Amino acid sequence: MTVAIIGAGPSGLAAARALQRVGIRADGYEAGHGVGGLWDISNPRSTMYSSAHLISSRTTTQFSEFPMRSGVDYPGHAAMRQYFADYAAEFALTELFRFRTEVTRLHPATGGGWELTARPAPAGQQAREVPAREAAAPDTAAEPVTRHYDHVVIANGTLAEPNIPTFPGDFSGELRHTSRYKHASELAGKRVLIVGAGNSGCDIAVDAVHHATAVDLSVRRGYYFVPRYLFGRPSDTLNRGKGLPRPIKQLVDKWVLRAFTGNPARFGFPEPQYRIYESHPVVNTTVLSHLGQGDLQVRPDIDHFDGSTVHFTDGSTGDYDLVLLATGYRLDYPFVDRAELNWHSAAPELFLNMVPPQVNGLFVVGMVEASGLGWQGRYEQAELVAAYLAAERDDPGRAERMRARIAAEPWPDLTGGYRYLGLDRMSYYVDKHTYRTALRRELEALQRPLDARPPGRDGSTRASSAVGSRDGR
Ligand SMILES: Cc1cc2nc3c(=O)[nH]c(=O)nc-3n(C[C@H](O)[C@H](O)[C@H](O)COP(=O)(O)OP(=O)(O)OC[C@H]3O[C@@H](n4cnc5c(N)ncnc54)[C@H](O)[C@@H]3O)c2cc1C
Numbered sequence: 001m002t003v004a005i006i007g008a009g010p011s012g013l014a015a016a017r018a019l020q021r022v023g024i025r026a027d028g029y030e031a032g033h034g035v036g037g038l039w040d041i042s043n044p045r046s047t048m049y050s051s052a053h054l055i056s057s058r059t060t061t062q063f064s065e066f067p068m069r070s071g072v073d074y075p076g077h078a079a080m081r082q083y084f085a086d087y088a089a090e091f092a093l094t095e096l097f098r099f100r101t102e103v104t105r106l107h108p109a110t111g112g113g114w115e116l117t118a119r120p121a122p123a124g125q126q127a128r129e130v131p132a133r134e135a136a137a138p139d140t141a142a143e144p145v146t147r148h149y150d151h152v153v154i155a156n157g158t159l160a161e162p163n164i165p166t167f168p169g170d171f172s173g174e175l176r177h178t179s180r181y182k183h184a185s186e187l188a189g190k191r192v193l194i195v196g197a198g199n200s201g202c203d204i205a206v207d208a209v210h211h212a213t214a215v216d217l218s219v220r221r222g223y224y225f226v227p228r229y230l231f232g233r234p235s236d237t238l239n240r241g242k243g244l245p246r247p248i249k250q251l252v253d254k255w256v257l258r259a260f261t262g263n264p265a266r267f268g269f270p271e272p273q274y275r276i277y278e279s280h281p282v283v284n285t286t287v288l289s290h291l292g293q294g295d296l297q298v299r300p301d302i303d304h305f306d307g308s309t310v311h312f313t314d315g316s317t318g319d320y321d322l323v324l325l326a327t328g329y330r331l332d333y334p335f336v337d338r339a340e341l342n343w344h345s346a347a348p349e350l351f352l353n354m355v356p357p358q359v360n361g362l363f364v365v366g367m368v369e370a371s372g373l374g375w376q377g378r379y380e381q382a383e384l385v386a387a388y389l390a391a392e393r394d395d396p397g398r399a400e401r402m403r404a405r406i407a408a409e410p411w412p413d414l415t416g417g418y419r420y421l422g423l424d425r426m427s428y429y430v431d432k433h434t435y436r437t438a439l440r441r442e443l444e445a446l447q448r449p450l451d452a453r454p455p456g457r458d459g460s461t462r463a464s465s466a467v468g469s470r471d472g473r
Helices: 010-021 077-090 199-209 246-261 286-293 374-394 396-408 424-428 432-447
Strands: 003-006 027-029 101-108 114-120 145-149 151-154 169-171 174-177 191-195 214-218 297-299 302-307 309-312 317-319 322-325 362-364
Touching: 003 010, 003 145, 010 077, 010 151, 010 374, 027 101, 114 151, 151 374, 191 199, 191 317, 199 214, 199 286, 374 396, 374 432, 396 432
Parallel strands: 003 027, 003 151, 151 362, 169 302, 174 322, 191 214, 191 322, 214 297
Antiparallel strands: 101 114, 114 145, 302 309, 309 317
């Protein structure tokens, strides 16, 4: 059985490791010069910036079988890059990848499987600073190659392709997406408008107050701001295990946040028109402190540009040198036909966010957003792929049984009952507990011997009554 992996970020490494554990040696392709994905700030596709740290805490995020050496609760990106290098070295994963090699095409092969074409990453994609040892790596494609694989794991990341909105009018200053923001010094002496108050927008707003001459934050909606610490502990470690039922959790957590951070409307944000956890929370309260100090101010949505002036929807205006779009990312799998991944509007519609309904030998690992899922969550995705491929190799009836379930049964609802906002980025969002439970059930179902009786309702692998569907969320 031949398997390829696209990407050596956390998800691609998880895939390589999970396959290794079932005795499948995969060929990896990575456009950058080393492992770590976007956590390697020198990877040309990285959208990391120098002040970035984890926003989910270390113990929630790390691979279970490989705890981070750092004792820090929220390590920075450089520590994370080292962590992935250590992980890859520990399990001999680095040698499975060809670096500086970009996959440009995946095409169904006549007779089954996939033709994968890769080429040396274009010069613009070469790393800014390539460590000497890696620069000399012999495993780089010198010219385009096309190989046949039975299966391909796609782990090329979700936060590389900027989502760039358009606005009426012309802006005479610089308009830039945060994907091209690296360091606060780029803001020195400028009047800066940051558009969007998600996690990146708020991190960069905090950077900006120390360097820019003036900073504003334009928002369209309200947000929930979660402190990094609650009751003296990383806030995402307080709710391990199943936790409270959803409506109670939403109520309790809303009031805990009110008690700790107050009402963000006091700082100029609109009241959220949705309940907590129906959109990704912002893990940053420093930005609120800066608002309280008058270091920046909240502005409404942009109405239009006119030269260096930005007109806002409330009729107010501001003059800026730089408009920084913290407007997020969109999914992008440019090397494969959209039908192969069952795209529906903003995202592929995949069984457990991983497997196309036609089970065509492609698997996506890492196309998942959730609060606190971490890399262990990505590893559990990879574990299911590995178990499926091991079944196909060792006991094809079990793999066939999973394919039949995907085709005939309703797919599990992964929302945990949360009514996620209708934003593009929420189209592949899941509730962490629900998702991990669904992965575990599927893994158990897959590994059950063919002659074993299926378990009863409580341990059922059948989806619950609230179901997602293959053709509409
Ligand atoms: C500022 C910031 C903070 C974050 N904080 C957290 C956090 O606290 N917790 C958390 O869980 N997540 C966080 N994330 C989310 C982050 O996406 C994940 O942590 C993780 O990096 C996802 O791993 P991945 O392997 O799926 O994707 P990536 O890390 O993006 O890796 C994808 C890899 O694929 C390679 N690649 C892409 N296309 C090709 C191709 N055609 N051919 C060959 N190689 C290709 C890329 O070069 C890259 O190395 C954060 C993201 C950002 C930007």
